Amino acid sequence: MLGEMLSEEQGKITGIRVLPSEGQDPKMEVSFQASGRLLGVDETDMGTYEAVARPDGTLHGKGQGVIMTADGEVVTWTGEGVARPGRGLAASWRGAVYHRTASQKLARLNGVAIVFEYEVDESGNVHSKLWEWK
Secondary structure, eight states, X not given: OEEEEEEEEEEEEEEEEEEOOSSSSOEEEEEEEEXXXXXXXXXXXXXXXXXXXXXXXXXXXXXEEEEEETTSOEEEEEEEEEEEEOSTTOEEEEEEEXXXXXXXXXXXXXXXXXXXXXEEOTTOEEEEEEEEEO
């Protein structure tokens, strides 16, 4: 069951690199930067994920990143998801992400499964929402 929405961010893809494929499936590395609020705290999120195009037309991705709060606190994350691509850079991602932090203010994130929606438009603008998975 989905719980409380923990975060909402908006940002932009900052880089794309085509990687050597392992087998037949094309692979890209995508970096982004976004900002928003996480558990009510202003933050900036920087991450990179690898997206592999599957034969059925979907994408599979794994990524990692770091979130920095306005107060200088740090959260790291890893995640995995699947997407349906659109035109240009557009893709609609769904998946799960896991955080780790020493921050007392954000300690609730440790050990919690979080599901996400991550939307990318044709121009590389990103919008994400995260919910606690109960």
